[in-house]
Amino acid sequence: MLLSAALLKNVTGVNSFEYTPTIRAHRDEPVDIYFQILDGDREPHKTLGLYATKGLRYAPAAGTIIECKLQCIDSALTVTRYATQAWPTQDSSIWRLQLLGTENIVGTITLQLTMTEAGVVRRGNLGQAISLYSSDQRIC
Numbered sequence: 001m002l003l004s005a006a007l008l009k010n011v012t013g014v015n016s017f018e019y020t021p022t023i024r025a026h027r028d029e030p031v032d033i034y035f036q037i038l039d040g041d042r043e044p045h046k047t048l049g050l051y052a053t054k055g056l057r058y059a060p061a062a063g064t065i066i067e068c069k070l071q072c073i074d075s076a077l078t079v080t081r082y083a084t085q086a087w088p089t090q091d092s093s094i095w096r097l098q099l100l101g102t103e104n105i106v107g108t109i110t111l112q113l114t115m116t117e118a119g120v121v122r123r124g125n126l127g128q129a130i131s132l133y134s135s136d137q138r139i140c
Contacts, residue, residue, distance in 0.1 A: 002040035003115055003124035004055050007033070014087040014094065025099070027106045027132040033097040034086060037066075037115070040124075059092040060117045068097050069112040070130065072105050079103045099132075106134045 009020040011034045025031040038055035066083040083095040109130035115122045 001058065001122060002055070003113060003122040004038040004040035005035040005111075005113060005124060005126055006038055007035050007126070007129060008094070009034075011086075014090045017094075022128060022131055024131045024133070026101075027103070027134045028101050030101045031099045033099065033111075033130065035083075035095055035097070035111075035126075037093045037095065057093045060115065062088075062092070064092075064115060064117040066095055067114040067116075069114070070099075070103075070105060071110045071112060072107050073110055073128070074107045077105050079105050106132045 007020050007023055008017040009023065011017040011032075017034065023031075023033050037058045037060060039058040040055040042056035068081050068083050070079045070081070072078070079099075081097055081099070083097045085092055086094045086096040108128050109132060111126040111129040113124040113126070115124070
C-alpha cells in the first residue's frame with residue numbers, strides 16, 4: 001500500500017464533495033481541510049474534472065491514526081495536528097484536519113501524512129496542498 005490522498009472541497013456530506021488539487025484559505029480564519037485516503041499502488045487513476053486522483057479509495061481499519069504535518073515550503077515553520085475521520089460509520093476513507101486560525105504559518109504548505117494502522121506506519125506527502133494567505137501578505 002502506497003499512502004496517498006486526494007484533497008476535497010465543498011464538502012457537505014459523505015457523498016457530497018469535489019476533488020481539488022489545492023485548498024485555499026485565509027490564515028486567520030478556522031478551516032476544515034478534508035481529504036480522502038488513497039492507495040497509490042492500486043488503479044484506477046481517475047480524472048475528475050481537471051484533477052487526477054492518485055489511486056484507489058482506501059478505507060483504513062478502525063483505530064487508525066493520521067498525523068498531519070503542515071510544512072511551509074518557504075521556511076522551516078511547521079504545524080502538526082491529528083486528523084479525525086469525518087464520517088467513521090459511513091466512509092472511513094474521508095478525514096478532516098482542523099486549522100484553528102491561530103497557527104503561525106502562511107504561504108504554500110506541503111501536507112505530510114503519517115498513518116498508523118494496526119501497528120504499521122505509512123507515510124505520504126502532498127506537495128503544494130494548501131495555500132494559506134494573510135491580509136498583511138507576510139510569508140512564513
